[in-house]
Amino acid sequence: MAPANTAPNRALASHDARPETTPAIASALRTIGTERDGLDCLMAAIGNGLGEAFTAAVARLSQARGRAILTGMGKSGHIGRKIAATFASTGTPALYVHPAEASHGDLGMVQPEDVVVALSWSGETTELADIIGYARRYRVGLIAITANPASTLGREADVCLTLPKAREACPNGLAPTTSTAMQLALGDALAVALLEARGFSAREFGIYHPGGRLGASLRQVREVMHTGERMPVVPRGTPMRAAIREIDAKGFGSVLVVEPDGRLAGIVTDGDLRRNVFRSDLDSLAVEALMSGTPRTVVPETLLAKALEIQESMKITTLVVIEGDRPVGLVHYHDLLRSGVA
Incomplete structure (x- = not known):
């Protein structure tokens, strides 16, 4: 009777066994x-x-x-x-x-x-x-x-x-x-x-390393943030329907909510809307009913590498740029990708 084919078993044993130390590996370790x-x-x-x-x-x-x-x-x-x-x-x-x-x-x-x-x-x-x-x-x-x-x-x-x-x-x-x-x-x-x-400082280091990913990571948020009319902003008390129009118009998937004196009050994101889309009273709500009162913020001097780390670790796409307690800009994940930092 012919012996059984043992090739699969040999392959399995070879896969499970630890790889042999070759002369080259031994030399490298020495x-x-x-x-x-x-x-x-x-x-x-x-x-x-x-x-x-x-x-x-x-x-x-x-x-x-x-x-x-x-x-x-x-x-x-x-x-x-x-x-x-x-x-x-x-x-x-x-x-x-x-x-x-x-x-x-x-x-x-x-x-x-x-x-x-x-x-x-x-x-x-x-x-x-x-x-x-x-x-x-x-x-x-x-x-x-x-x-x-x-x-x-x-x-x-x-x-x-x-x-x-x-x-x-x-x-x-x-x-x-x-x-x-x-x-x-x-x-x-x-x-x-x-x-x-x-x-x-890291800022001085960036001056000497302007090229490539390293140079991009040492740039500051102020260099890529959106300001002025590009920012999606509504005052506290704005009806949700108007806030949604602002989200659509600016295209960042979020809208900032500010107090009457300009201080940052919170943020409403696409995620907030998705979680509340089936509410029957959505149209009658004011924007603060859905907003998060603790948006993730950075200052204009924040390095792009740090901004990217915050966004990826927190699984968010937007950071609010503040000076004091007032929003002065907004940086989106796509801005960081375009900068070359990722």
Whole structure:
């Protein structure tokens, strides 16, 4: 008798079993784990000596009248470019200067009021010699990020941020992996500390990030809200039939109700109408009989990202924009979609 077809059972077993760890997955986990260990060492170092130098570096950069000049060779140079970009986007003027190009004229980019931040794991990178010498000759501030405080860079620096020794994730211990992860993390820490020291706001952040979804999320409600005659508004005491005509005319699916002195009293939405559509006395009611006295409100300075979060979490389509207790605008969910924030 032929054996039964076991293919479906094999497929079921394969589906239920946990996937095998492939060599690539094992390698990825080792790499990430090794770099995580390096970051743990960096955190420990900040709590045990490095923190004092870090505080001094933040003070030096925040007090500079010029820019942060990031420099480094090879992989350290790539990290330096990223740190410079993060500095610049968070309120600390910065640029990257290639050390080899600096020796051929780009030293002119570095001014006495600047602060040079030089990255070199060994601290003995040959290409950094000229920019270090220039900084010392013209009294330009110099901050070192290195693992060797006794190196030329470490000795010459006004502030030396000494990275802890840690094993590279590369199995040969050669390719910069853990070391560059620590450099990048320390650069991010500097940028955030400077941002906080300057009181850099989300509004200022938006000025430097006008493009894409991020830029849209940092715009304010005042930029998209409907005002004036576009707002659906009726006074308290308005008959429901007239309020419904206002809803239809303005097309927002709601109408604001205001007190005689202009203060916001409440809101009537399409949902309120649907819940009461079969009432026999609907036509004879005044608008306040159906209105919600607690409409969701924001101020004109509210970020679009926050407005979207409120609408989605509360499952509503309209926010009333107020100044004091008076409505000055209305923002609909479709306005946020058109802005690109979603």
